[in-house]
Amino acid sequence: MGKDGRVFVRGLTSQSYGLGEFRQRQLAVERVRDDSVVVDDAKVAHSGDSEKSRTWWRIGPGDEDFLTQTIQVHFVELPAESSNHGHGHQNEAAFYILEGRGYEIHDDRRYDWAKDDLVFVHTDSVHRHFNPYPEKALALVVKAKCTWMFMGLIQQGRSGPVRDEERFGPREDWSRIWTPGVLDRKKVISPADTVWRDTPLGRVRVMSAPDRTDARIFSIDAFELDIPAGGHSAKYWKMADEVYYVLDGDGYALQWEVEAEIAEKYHARVALEPRRYDVKRGDTLYVPQNHVCQVFAAGGAPLRLFNAQNRVFKHLGYDAVHYFEPASDAVRTGAGVAVG
Structure with a gap:
């Protein structure tokens, strides 16, 4: 988390062409992090949590002790009989289910998941997670979000009606355009699939x-x-x-x-x-x-x-x-x- 808000992409600046000093500073950071490390509590510039759900980050581009922005790592917790708000973004994400079970509504379709499953959020999609069961659900989330950010693919959140709607034409199904055949692939990889x-x-x-x-x-x-x-x-x-x-x-x-x-x-x-x-x-x-x-x-x-x-x-x-x-x-x- 940066001083002025959430850091989505970290800059790289140097007075010289060689970046050896930057690399050595990065390599000096502690590489093992446990549950005591919360680098971002998702209170600023996040849109997925409800009053019951919780999201917290362990590795990200805004870390004060910076490791990497190649892979981001955070956790999502859904208490018993709860859900989060959900949101949409252009980047992919992968949820490894550490505890419990539940389902998500992904582009208006339901996908069930349970412990040891790997659940994918594909590009340009809206997803919301639900836990209707009596035990807590916990997921480890890994993603290459900064790769999308570097390339300017930054449309995300829960925007609702389009601003200046009169400037734009009618809705089109975005998901059918960019990745033909992606919906034929598995959304959830379970142990039985491996x-x-x-x-x-x-x-x-x-x-x-x-x-x-x-x-x-x-x-x-x-x-x-x-x-x-x-x-x-x-x-x-x-x-x-x-x-x-x-x-x-x-x-x-x-x-x-x-x-x-x-x-x-x-x-x-x-x-x-x-x-x-x-x-x-x-x-x-x-x-x-x-x-x-x-x-x-x-x-x-x-x-x-x-x-x-x-x-x-x-x-x-x-x-x-x-x-x-x-x-x-x-x-x-x-x-x-x-x-x-």
């Missing part, structure tokens, strides 16, 4: 990816990672930044910074020593751009994580993941499909 697979990263179930053409989202890739007790993920290197949310268990991550040495061409210099980040259930772990990472489960129980990243990196040419060493159970399970 399969756990053994990949170089580890054991994962993919909910959203470029090759998953049945999912109604184009900007966020998401998967769950299950690490056995005492085990670890692969040690991997990727250009895209990402956010892990700890669904269950505890453990730690090692992250190695990668420095660019720009000589006759780009060269990579990987830090000799990693930074360690301890995580527990309910924490978010941020992995910055151009880093090497490896995640470890504590010895007592498996570690289950939800991972999200902005798919735009793949469209920009950063679609490869390099694996230095396999996951701890790779020998037992064998290699599979890459995740990135």
